[in-house]
Amino acid sequence: MRKAARPSKPEPASPPRGAREPRARGAAAARPRETAAPQTQRADAPPPQGPGVREFLAFCRIEAGLAKATIEAYSRDLRDLWQFLTSKGIADPGAVTMAHVTAHIQELSRERELEPTSIARHLAALRVYFRWMHAERKIAKDPARLIDRPTKWKRVPGTLSIGQMRKLVEAPNPETCGTLWLRDRCMLELMYAGGLRASEVGALKINDFNETLGSLVVLGKGSKQRVVPVGLPAIQWTQRYLRDLRPELARFPDGRDQHRLLLSFSGRPLERVAVWQLVKKYAAMAGLQDVHPHTLRHSFATHLVVGGANLRVVQEFLGHANIATTQIYTHVDRERLREVIWQFHPREAVARAQATRRAKPTAR
Secondary structure, three states: OHHHHHHHOOHHHOOOHHHHHHHHHHHHHHHHHOOOHHHHHHOOOOOOOOOOHHHHHHHHHHOOOOOHHHHHHHHHHHHHHHHHHHHOOOOOHHHOOHHHHHHHHHHHHHOOOOOHHHHHHHHHHHHHHHHHHHHOOOOOOOOOOOOOOOOOOOOOOOOOOHHHHHHHHOOOOOOOOHHHHHHHHHHHHHHHHHOOOHHHHHHOEHHHEEOOOOEEEEEOHHHOEEEEEOOHHHHHHHHHHHHHOHHHHOOOOOOOOOOEOOEOOOOOEOOHHHHHHHHHHHHHHOOOOOOOHHHHHHHHHHHHHHOOOOHHHHHHHHOOOOHHHHHHHHHOOHHHHHHHHHHHOHHHHHHHHHHHHHHOOOOO
C-alpha cells in the first residue's frame, strides 16, 4: 500500500511557484517526526533568532549601514539571548524585564566566563535591539534602558620590537613556503605599513592600491573609508606580487576573485580567518609567541608614536573615531619612560653618577 501511495505525490516536483511553499513546509514538518526534540521547540517557542531579530538585522544592514562583521556579532548575541530566555519559558519580547537581561549578563560572566570586553559588546547588541523594538512599538517598555555597561580595563596592547617585526615580515621565503610566499610577504608588508586589520587587508581590491601615490583606500569598521599612505617596501612587494603571482591566481574566468588584491590558491578572496592563520604560521617560523594580526596593527601605531608622530595623525591612519582609543599607544613606549626616570629622578641620577665614578679606572 505504501509503495503505491508514494507515486501519487510527484505533483510538488514540478508545480508552479505557489505550490512549492506548502511542500517546503511539509518537508520541514516531516523531519521532527523522527525525533521529539524539534517538536517541543516548535510549540509556542520563538524562532531560532528570536522575535523581531530578522527585521532588526535588516534595519542594521540597510538603514544603519553597519558592517557585516557587526551584524554577524549582533546575530550571535541575540541568538544567545533568546536561547537563555526560552530556557526560562519566555517567548514574548514584551514579557522580558530588566531582571531577565541582568540574569543573562550574569550568566555570560559567571558561567561562560567571558571577558568584560565581550560582555560589553553583547550588552551593546541587546541595548540596540530592545531600543529598536521599543521604537517600532513591538514592546511597551525597553528592559535594557537602565542597565549600565560593565567596566572595561584598558590593557596595554602587546607589540613587537622593530627587530622582531623585521623577522616576522621576512619569514615568508620561496625555499620553505611554497608558491604563495610572495602573496604572504605582500600581505604582511601591507599590514605593518598601514596598520591594517585582518578584515581590511583581505577586503582590499586592486583599485584600492595606488602605486603612483603610494597609498591604499581602506574600508574599515562601519564601512568607513580612509586613505593610508604606505612605505616603499610595501609598494615594491605589492608590485612584485601583482606582476609575478596574482595573474596566475586569477586565472579562472568566472569572476571568483571579485577584483580583490589578495587571493587564495583557488583564486578566491583571502578571508579574515586565513589571514589570521597565516600570521600565526609566520610568527611561529620567526620564533615569536602570542602574535596575531592585531599585533601588527599595535606595532605599527607604537612605532609611529615612538618615532615622534602626532597622535592625531596616528588616529587618522588607524581609522579611530575617538582619540581616546589611540591614546593607549602613548603608554607603550617603555624605553622612553625608562629614559625619563634615569634623567629626571633625583635618586636615579645620583646612583648613576656613583656607578659611573666606580667604573672609571683610577689614575696612577
